[in-house]
Each structure stands twice: as C-alpha cells, then as structure tokens.
Amino acid sequence: MTPALNSVIVVDDEPSIRSAVEQWLSLSGFTVQLFSRAEDCLAALPAHFPGVILSDVRMPGMGGLELLAQLQGRDPDLPVILLTGHGDVPMAVQAMRAGAYDFLEKPFSPEDLLGSIGRALEKRQLVLENMRLHQRVDLKDRLDASLLGVSPGMVQLRRQVLDLAQLPVNVLIRGETGSGKERVARCLHDFGPRADQQFVALNCAAIPEQLFEAELFGHESGAFTGAQGKRIGKLEYADGGTLFLDEVESLPLAQQAKLLRVLQEQKLERLGSNKSISVDLRIIAATKPDLLDEARAGRFREDLAYRLTVAPLRLPPLRDRREDIPLLFAHFARECAQRLGRKAPPTSAGQLANLLTHDWPGNVRELINAAERHALGLGDIEALPVSGGLSLAAQQEAFEAQCLRAALARHQGDIKAVLNELQLPRRTLNEKMQRHGLQRDAFIKDERA
Template sequence: MFNSVIVIDDEASIRTAVEQWLSLSGFNVQLFARAEDCLSQLPKHFPGVIISDVRMPGMGGLQLLERLQADDPDLPVILLTGHGDVPMAVEAMRNGAYDFLEKPFTPQHLMGSLRRALEKRQLVLENRRLHEQADLKSRLEGTLLGMSQGLQLLRRQVLDLASLPVNVLIRGETGSGKERVARCLHDFGPRAAKPFVALNCAAIPEALFEAELFGHESGAFTGAQGKRVGKLEYANGGTVFLDEIESMPLAQQAKLLRVIQEQKLERLGANQSINVDLRIIAATKPDLLEEARAGRFREDLAYRLNVAELRLAPLRERREDIPLLFDHFARAAADRLGRAAPPLSGAQLAQLLAHDWPGNVRELANAAERHALGLGSPGTAVAPAGQSLSEQMEAFEAQCLRAALRQHGGAISTVMEALQLPRRTLNEKMQRHGLSRDDFTGR
C-alpha cells in the first residue's frame, strides 16, 4: 500500500504537527530530526514520499535531494521552506524536487501535494516491476529452453517460486534438468548473490555424510585435522540443492529436519549451535511419500521439503522442444570448436522426434555434440515403443509449423507461402497444436 511518508525536520514541533495530520489521514509516518539518519535507514525502492526541511544542522534538504536523486531520481521529495528560501526551492524543483511548501502551510495544501506525489510514486514503481518481470522472463526463456506448454508452465512456476521463501521439491527423471531448474530458482530470487551449493546425496559415502553436510571440529573423529565448515554452513544466506534426496541416510535425515525447523546446525564434535539462513531445494525421482511408507524416508522431512513441488516432464512428453534444444546444444558445441554445426536433414529431424530419449535432455545434448563433431548421426534413433505413426506425424507437423512461424516472425501470409498451405488449413493446424502468431512476432 502506497501510504508511506518520511518527514525530516530539526524542529520537533513541526515533526509532531505533521505526524498528527498525516496519521489521522491514514498515512504511515516515519520521523527523523537529521537527514543523515534518514539516508542510513532508507530502503531501496522506498514506496513513498520524502518531506524535508531545507535548512537543518548538518546535511540540509538540498544536499539530501542531491543524494536521493543520485540513487533514485524518481523518488518524490517535497521541500519545506521559510519565506527567504523560496527562490532556492524553485531552483531545487528544476533539479528534481517534486514540490515545495512555504512555512507556515495548511494541512490541506500538504495533503494535496502528498497524494499527487504518492500516485506518481505508485505508477513509477509499478512500471519498474513490470519491466523487471519482463526482463526476468526473457532471461529465463534463454535458460529453460522450450516452447511446449509444459515448459511455459514451468517457467511461470519458477518465476513465481523464485521470490518466495519456501522449500521446493523437484520431481523428474534422470537427465531432465533438475539442477538447472534449481539453479534458476536461486538465480532469479533474492538469494542470487549468496552461495548456491549443489550436493548429490547418492554420491557421498554414508560414513562421510554428516561431516560433509554439517562440518566438524578438530579431532571430532579419526583423521579430522582442523576445523571444517560443512556445506550447509557454507551456504548460509543462499540455497542448498540436494539431488537424489531419497538416497540420504535416515540418521542424516533427522538432522536435516532439525536444521530446516530451527535454522540451526551443529558441527560434528561441537557443543554450540550455529544459526543458518537456508533455502532447501531437493530433487528426487521416486515419490518421497511412497518412500516414507516403505520405511526408507522420513515422512515429516518429506512434508518439510515438499512445500512446493515442480514436476519436470520427460523429453518424450514434450517432443516439440527437441529441435530447439538439439540446435542449441549443437551450436554450443560447434562454437567451442570454432566450426559450423552441420545442418539437419528432414529425415534426421523426423528421427529425432521419434526417439524416446530415455536419458532426456542429457542424452539429447550428447547426441547434439556428437552431431556437431561429425562423430555420429542423430538419425540412428528409433521410434518410441507405444507411439503410433500418427502421433509421430503430429509431433513432426507441430515442429514444422513452429519453425516456419519462428523463421518468418509470425507473418501468416509468408508462412502460408513457405508451407504451401491455404489460410484456413494453416489456421486449423495452428489451433490444433496450440500455436499463436503473437508468440513469434517478438511483441
């Protein structure tokens, strides 16, 4: 709610009077006697207005305005002036002040100026938010590649969850990109500047698990020379990604649960708790609740981890993303080698779409790299078991339409000519495959 006002004046009587007027009108008022104190406590993107006297001991209103303008030129500043300061205040408005009020001023005059300033501030911050969202969406589209409905839904979910302080469980098959999604949840959220620590629970020997996660003190066990900070402590303020969480030993599950509940941990061999601020993102192939019913996983930990769940569809369920991903991986491999990636023939593309890709994106990336190196053909794939010829044809048709729309920027008449289709037929096919020209016009 945009009703925040900061009032800075060295005269206590003026501060008190302005606070009473504004508080009675529903404003959230914060008072300062010194401009320096306001600057030290002012939050970034402050959703309100600054009201400041011009003449004060130390930093005056004009100096404050200059500092605020340097950090946020759109932050409205209303200056309070004495009679002799009016020319100075007019000059300040030319330099970015929103308004000035000559003392003594009436509550009505103050309210009118303040409400207009708050309306302007609300519009500015909403516009910034929309631009930031568009920028994040564009960056995420370049990181989680794909045009399928499943990928579009996943990107929306990642953007929604990235800013929320909740633990997330990612479900998906081997090679489906679980760590990449976890990294996006970290990079597109408020913890991005802090550490992202990834651990594969299946790759850590059980005997070393506790020391790896929680660290140890010197002499905690045979061979423990010196103090060691564990992965959880190292990630303080950031994100811990625990892949294959179902492989975590039961004894360590109990200790992890305590860390999640209390945001505290103890190094192995220590008696003192250490406060930590962590976000846990876990990944698993099996259903953790089924694992819990089988006695292989703690049910209470499963619920703590699964505050929000993301499901990554296997590649065979989003075949329309295969050509885009293959092209991306092939180009990346070719760029590393300083050579051009060989083009795909129509037959090779059809076989790419027909293959089941049991290794998912990881297998596809390997095939694309081999193709770029000239070491193998992607056309060696075989059609997936249980998929009919008509289903394979539908997937291929959808990709051809998408490629033409992308190539011609959504220009329907050009796409009709390129694919030699009448407009009605093209419209019907686009509708059947959930395609819209607006998705390819760059708008």
C-alpha cells in the same frame, strides 16, 4: 495489483515540526520515519524506497536542496516534497524545476500536507509497479533462454519457476534422470532474491553414509579420527543462499532427523561442538521417486517429506514434450559446434523423424550427447531406436509442428512470409498454429538492446 503505499520519511531539524507532522500522518494511517539530519536520512534510505520524502529546506549541515540533489542521483523518480519558509518560495520553485515533486510553505495545514503526500504516493506506486513489470519481463526473457522449450509443459514450468523463485519456500523438484532438475534448481536460485549468494549443490547418493554428517554439518578439529582442522559443512556454507539436495531420497535416515531440526530451528551444530550456529538458507531438493511413497515404505521421514514439499515442481520427461526435441537438438548442436569453431551440420527430414520417434530414456542429458556427436560428425541419428508406441498420426503432428515453428522463426513471426513459404491459406495456418500452441509474438525479434 501492488498494495497501496503509506511510507513517509520526514527530515526536519525542528522537533516541534517533526512531532506535529508525525502525529498528523500517523492518525491518517501512514508509516512515518523521522530524521533531524539529511545525512542520517541518506544513510538509512533503502533502494527503491516505497514512499515519499518530506524535507525542510534550511537545516544545519546538508540542506533540503542538497538532499534533493543526492536523492535525484540515486532515484530520480522518488517524490520529494520540500517544506519552505516564506522567503524560500523562489528557491523552492527552482527546486521543483530540479526535480522536487511539490513544496509546502510554512505554516501549512494538515489538509494541504495530506493532499500533497497522497498524490505523491499515487505517483510512486505507479512508478514502482511499472519497474516491477519491467523486471519481470526481463526475468522472463532470461528464463526463456535458460529453460528452453515451447511445449505447454515447459511454458507452465517456466511460469511456476518465475513465481516460486521470488518466494521464501522450500521446493521439491521431481523428475526422471537427465530431465534437468539441477538446471531448474539453479534457475530458482538465480531468479530469486538470493541470487547474489551461494548456490551449493550436494548429491546425496554420492556420499558414503559414514561421511554424510560431516559433509552436511561440518566438524571441529579432532571431532573424530582423521578430522584434522575445522571444516564448514554444506549447510553452513550455503548460509544466506540456497542448498540443492539432489537425489534427496538417498539421505540416510539418521541425517534426515538432523536436517529436519535445522529446517525447523534455522540452527545447526558442527560435529564435535556444542555451539549453535544460526543459518538462513533455502532448501531445494530433487528426487526421482515420490517422497511420500518412500515415507510410507519406511525409507524416508514423513515429516521431512512434508517440510521439503512446500512447493512441488514436476519436470516432464522429454518423450512427453516431443515438440521441443528439434529446438533442443539444434541448440545443443550449435553450441557444441561454436565451441569447436565449426559449423553444425544440417539435420535432414529423416534424421528429424528419428529424433521425434526415439523415446529418450536419458531425457535431455541423452539428447545433449546425441546433439554433440552430431556436431562432431560422429552421430548416427538413423540408428536411434524408435518408440513402438508412437502412432503415425502422432509422428505427423510432431513433424508438422516443427515445420511451422521453423518457418515462424526464420521469418520472425511475419505471417505473410510464412504463408508464402508453406503455401497455406491464412485460415489453415491459424488453425494449425492454434492446435500446436504457437503464438506469433513468440517469434517476433525483440529489438530492445
């Protein structure tokens, strides 16, 4: 639950009123901001202000009614309490019809003021909580479309990504080649508060060691032979946003110490310069091996490993989430076919069996290649080598899960239609759906526009 709100903005041109109200509210535990002019309040007001506006009606320049109209245009749910003189009561009643939360006639008692503000804050808290819930649902829907899969591992991964995206912590993603580490890093950036800033990706294994420092920190003109002109490094370029360090285990030891200092001090120096530059960035790193194992072997700094591993994420290999293979294959084949303006060929039961029994050492990247070749009519799914370690029972389970999922998707969660198509008793279908982790709600078409 969101913590109770306690912020109040007071707008009144009379210093004595501002002082008295501030004293009453501060003694009652409220955080108070004072403004003598409505224009100043509007200029300083943040979006989705977590509190209440308390404003006099009659003020030089912009009055309380005009302020109310401006606030209504920005945020119709923001509670505004108007302070009125005796002759302004009819005007205040009219203002309440226009959207004011309440009005208090001067002189008012502290008890009346606190009661009105308390009720307004309760309303504001409910509005903001509802807004956050809707935003989270929207983010979840978008994330489901970015990180595809219905396996328990992918459901858990999406939940972790959604939570970590909002937190100002460094994340270390560990996974095999082709498992989607950069896609996950991009989601952590896109679904967080830095989404409108730079996402800068750097593959640490692709840069020669002698060029690494200049690439990461930048350089001034003439800093070394061939350094013509000033160059902004990746760390500085990512200021305000996210720096993604792929294959971070390949980072040279000398640069590890300098990167650690940047993370600790939030400052860097370009090559050839003595000037410190402040940076505000989030680091998302990706690795195949365990960084702490690398540290024990002397190939990686232990202190940097701990600094990067504030929040670890482990990506499951494709062979450990075989129930996602048909969904992913169909998605990527359809994507490729649409780009080419053609229809993706169907996948036969035999081809599906081969997809489910192949080990996919290249993970999702290999699957994308196979799906695109299939869409082009060039693939030979039957020729894929199958895993020797997958039992017949496991293959049957995977195939059954795919059949259930396909039927639920075709009928958009209509259980009666699925029962008729698959010719199953209701109890049997329920047991199978529970065993395969299938929820009817996940297949109901979302009618929201």
